[in-house]
Amino acid sequence: MTSGAQQCGLKLGMRCATVRSLAPECLLYPRDQRAEQNAYAQAAQAALAYSPSVYQHTRDTLLIDVTYSLRLFGGIRLIVQGLRQQLKRLTLQVQSGVAPTATGAWLLAQVARHSTQHFIQHSSQQSAQHSAQHSSQQSAQHSAQRSLQRSAQYSTQYSPHYACSQPTLERLLNPLPCAMLPSAQPHLVWLKAIGCETLGGLRALPREGLQRRVGTALLNELGQAYTQTVWRQTPYVAPEQFIEQLDLLDRLEHTEALASFSERLALSLCTWLAAKQYALRSATLELHHERGRHACPPTTLELAFGEPVWLLGQLMPLLRERLSRQSLVGPVVALTLRSQALAAQSTRSATLFPDPLQAPADYRRLLDLLSARLGAEQILQPLPLPDHRPEIANNWVSIGTSTVVAKDTTTATRATPATVSSTSAPLTERPFWLLAEPLALTVRDDRPIYYGPLQLMRGPERIESGWWDHLRIARDYFVAQDQQAVRYWIYRERDTEQARWFLHGLFA
Amino acid sequence: MLYIYTVLFYLLPVMLTSKDSPLCPPASLLKLHPALWRGSQFSTRAGPTVSTGFAALDAELPGQGWPTGALIELLTPHSGIGEIRLLRAALHAQPTPQPVVLLQPPYQPNIACWSDWRFGPQRLLHLTPQRARDAYWSAEQILKNGSCAALLFWAHPVQSSVLKRLHLAAQNSQTLFFMFRPLSVQNEASPAVLRVMLAAEQTGALTLSILKRRGPACGHVITLASPPSELFSTITHDLMDRPAPAQPQPRHVATPLAD
Numbered sequence: 001m002t003s004g005a006q007q008c009g010l011k012l013g014m015r016c017a018t019v020r021s022l023a024p025e026c027l028l029y030p031r032d033q034r035a036e037q038n039a040y041a042q043a044a045q046a047a048l049a050y051s052p053s054v055y056q057h058t059r060d061t062l063l064i065d066v067t068y069s070l071r072l073f074g075g076i077r078l079i080v081q082g083l084r085q086q087l088k089r090l091t092l093q094v095q096s097g098v099a100p101t102a103t104g105a106w107l108l109a110q111v112a113r114h115s116t117q118h119f120i121q122h123s124s125q126q127s128a129q130h131s132a133q134h135s136s137q138q139s140a141q142h143s144a145q146r147s148l149q150r151s152a153q154y155s156t157q158y159s160p161h162y163a164c165s166q167p168t169l170e171r172l173l174n175p176l177p178c179a180m181l182p183s184a185q186p187h188l189v190w191l192k193a194i195g196c197e198t199l200g201g202l203r204a205l206p207r208e209g210l211q212r213r214v215g216t217a218l219l220n221e222l223g224q225a226y227t228q229t230v231w232r233q234t235p236y237v238a239p240e241q242f243i244e245q246l247d248l249l250d251r252l253e254h255t256e257a258l259a260s261f262s263e264r265l266a267l268s269l270c271t272w273l274a275a276k277q278y279a280l281r282s283a284t285l286e287l288h289h290e291r292g293r294h295a296c297p298p299t300t301l302e303l304a305f306g307e308p309v310w311l312l313g314q315l316m317p318l319l320r321e322r323l324s325r326q327s328l329v330g331p332v333v334a335l336t337l338r339s340q341a342l343a344a345q346s347t348r349s350a351t352l353f354p355d356p357l358q359a360p361a362d363y364r365r366l367l368d369l370l371s372a373r374l375g376a377e378q379i380l381q382p383l384p385l386p387d388h389r390p391e392i393a394n395n396w397v398s399i400g401t402s403t404v405v406a407k408d409t410t411t412a413t414r415a416t417p418a419t420v421s422s423t424s425a426p427l428t429e430r431p432f433w434l435l436a437e438p439l440a441l442t443v444r445d446d447r448p449i450y451y452g453p454l455q456l457m458r459g460p461e462r463i464e465s466g467w468w469d470h471l472r473i474a475r476d477y478f479v480a481q482d483q484q485a486v487r488y489w490i491y492r493e494r495d496t497e498q499a500r501w502f503l504h505g506l507f508a
Numbered sequence: 509m510l511y512i513y514t515v516l517f518y519l520l521p522v523m524l525t526s527k528d529s530p531l532c533p534p535a536s537l538l539k540l541h542p543a544l545w546r547g548s549q550f551s552t553r554a555g556p557t558v559s560t561g562f563a564a565l566d567a568e569l570p571g572q573g574w575p576t577g578a579l580i581e582l583l584t585p586h587s588g589i590g591e592i593r594l595l596r597a598a599l600h601a602q603p604t605p606q607p608v609v610l611l612q613p614p615y616q617p618n619i620a621c622w623s624d625w626r627f628g629p630q631r632l633l634h635l636t637p638q639r640a641r642d643a644y645w646s647a648e649q650i651l652k653n654g655s656c657a658a659l660l661f662w663a664h665p666v667q668s669s670v671l672k673r674l675h676l677a678a679q680n681s682q683t684l685f686f687m688f689r690p691l692s693v694q695n696e697a698s699p700a701v702l703r704v705m706l707a708a709e710q711t712g713a714l715t716l717s718i719l720k721r722r723g724p725a726c727g728h729v730i731t732l733a734s735p736p737s738e739l740f741s742t743i744t745h746d747l748m749d750r751p752a753p754a755q756p757q758p759r760h761v762a763t764p765l766a767d
Contacts, residue, residue, distance in 0.1 A: 359604065359606055359655040360655070362653055362654065362655035363606075363607060363653070363655040363656070365653070366649065366650060366653040366655055366656075369649055369653075370635070370646055370649065370650075373642065373645065373646075374635070374637050374642055374646065378635060378636050378637055378638065379633065379634075379635055380633070380634040380635070380636065381630070381632070381633055381634070382619040382622070382629040382630070382632050382634075383629075384619040384620070384623065384629055390618070390620065393619070393620055394616065394618050394619050394620065395619075396616070396619075396634060429621070429624065430618055430620040430621040430624060431588075431618055431621060432592045432593075432617060432618055432621045432622070433587060433588060433613070433614070433615035433616065433617065433618065434615060434616045434617070434618040435615055435616070436615075436616050481710070484585060484586060484589070484708065485589060485708035485709055485710050485712070486586050486587075486588040486589055486708065487588060487589075487590075487712075488588065505615075505618060506587055506588030506615060507588055507590070508587060508588055508589075508590060508591050508592035508593065
């Protein structure tokens with residue numbers, strides 16, 4: 001429960017009328033089972049990043065066996081902190097407990113819940129089997145006090161209960177009340193009558209006599225809390241496809257606001273990717289517009305990644321730029337993000353010095369990002385054609401067409417040895433800059449003029465080609481220099497009576 | 509920069525009470541911090557550099573080359589005076605063939621020339637953003653990404669805040685970052701660590717005057733002979749004023765008819 005709700009005097013299990021009378025400004029929402037399941041799945045997927053053995057214990061509890069992950073993640077405390085931070089980013093409240101036994105961890109997490117008086121509708125508990133068990137409870141609010149919770153979330157701080165060894169576990173469990181065990185509920189009156197109110201006291205009673213009076217269920221549960229037993233449950237498995245919908249509270253008309261909401265979706269997508277060890281090649285973001293009478297089909301944004309991504313920092317810039325370019329046809333009421341093409345995560349070794357092998361992947365990400373904002377048609381890469389005509393040989397293509405890119409790489413690899421051998425002694429030098437359209441020059445005193453008279457330095461180089469199509473050229477190229485020592489590549493037409501001079505390039 | 513000033517203020521009383529000459533700090537002070545250097549010598553804190561390929565120019569630059577991860581301004585009167593040829597050796601000196609990005613160039617780059625210079629065509633990327641804001645954003649993203657060997661950016665006019673921002677973005681990468689700007693901005697302030705003014709001579713040589721560097725002011729002009737080029741090295745004689753060739757006269761040769 002948020003501190004704001006606590007200050008108003010709200011308590012768990014209150015009636016709606018009481019809540020309204022205590023805090024009139026409070027907004028009440030009906031309980032949303034689907035959102036609770038979503039929150040549970042998100043928490044389980046976040047936990048999957050730390051261990052494959054994640055179990056659903058009760059409706060709101062996750063048990064995580066982190067025995068074999070301790071060394072990898074640097075100890076139980078780092079795991080608990082990392083998990084809590086990740087769940088905090090998913091806007092979930094969590095109570096956790098750590099113990100060598102599953103039931104013990106669950107009990108410790110319950111203690112945390114009661115001690116902080118959190119408003120819990122949906123909690124999860126996590127534990128591990130062997131050396132350390134870790135349990136946590138999460139609460140996600142979807143019904144009452146939603147607005148209050150948003151205003152002051154996570155103001156209550158508490159430290160999770162750690163019991164990493166058997167003596168600590170016994171010390172922490174012994175003072176707990178018997179009422180915390182579910183199987184002790186029918187016998188609570190009798191237990192109170194004989195003065196046995198704590199688990200420690202219950203454990204000190206003679207075992208045979210206790211079994212005759214209360215049956216084996218309570219004893220089994222007590223044994224599970226104190227000693228290690230094998231946990232027989234099927235672990236949680238994340239779904240194969242990611243589909244998540246976010247209903248917005250308001251109609252949004254600005255893509256910037258949409259970007260901040262879609263970040264929540266992207267975050268849970270990244271959690272899912274981390275759990276499944278997948279990387280994303282493409283995804284779609286659907287923007288749902290007004291329903292009902294003015295219904296119009298949802299706008300679908302295709303997100304394609306040249307390099308598979310799985311981190312939020314790689315995904316979000318592209319999503320933001322993609323959204324900022326999109327013009328909305330109407331106000332947006334909901335967002336749906338779904339994964340399309342997936343790939344396996346490529347493992348990257350962490351090195352001290354930057355690895356040159358990682359640069360191509362970074363470069364492809366850069367191209368993705370640039371084309372998301374500028375559009376693929378403004379990003380040009382060379383695709384030289386074997387032709388003598390300079391304007392046709394100098395062929396630039398936009399980066400968007402993947403077939404062209406593939407063809408380019410194949411021609412480049414094939415042409416590289418040939419070009420090296422042929423360029424070892426180029427016969428003529430080509431200018432670095434080429435004008436998109438040759439510029440007609442005026443002639444004065446038989447001399448071409450371009451901001452002053454041009455001196456011819458070298459030439460002519462005769463290029464005559466293209467008789468097979470309509471772009472036939474017949475030109476004599478010269479290198480010319482003006483008075484500022486700028487070197488130009490100019491040509492004179494040969495095939496017309498009134499031969500004109502043209503400027504075609506600059507030597508840079 | 510604040511850090512450097514703090515150190516200097518701290519040292520000031522030490523320098524004045526020193527038994528050595530008060531105007532000349534003892535050599536031990538210079539060893540105190542790498543950010544300290546005398547005004548008459550090059551900055552000892554020059555980061556990684558790439559050799560320019562010209563010994564005369566290397567000798568005048570702190571760190572013996574173009575600094576990477578910093579804004580370098582090249583002020584050119586026109587395009588076409590040999591500004592790209594100046595950078596050719598530096599681009600060749602990169603250990604791995606990473607891409608070179610041309611952002612908003614004045615003309616279309618010619619792939620044939622690039623291939624003649626023994627660069628792979630796939631190393632070149634040509635960006636033509638429509639708006640100035642997009643161009644600044646692209647430059648910043650390219651610098652932040654750091655996967656490109658060099659970024660060549662033509663932009664005018666540019667606000668000083670944009671220059672500062674790009675310089676800051678460049679500092680986190682190892683990308684060579686050149687900005688081509690016109691001569692008219694030579695009196696404006698700039699955060700660039702190196703500002704070089706280019707001019708061409710009639711002989712094909714390129715003259716450079718260094719307007720700003722991390723070191724003493726450079727009073728003289730550096731003349732770089734025309735780089736060994738397949739074309740221009742063949743011209744050994746002085747430039748002749750050659751007249752334009754005569755107009756080609758269309759000829760009509762009568763085809764002999766078969767008897």
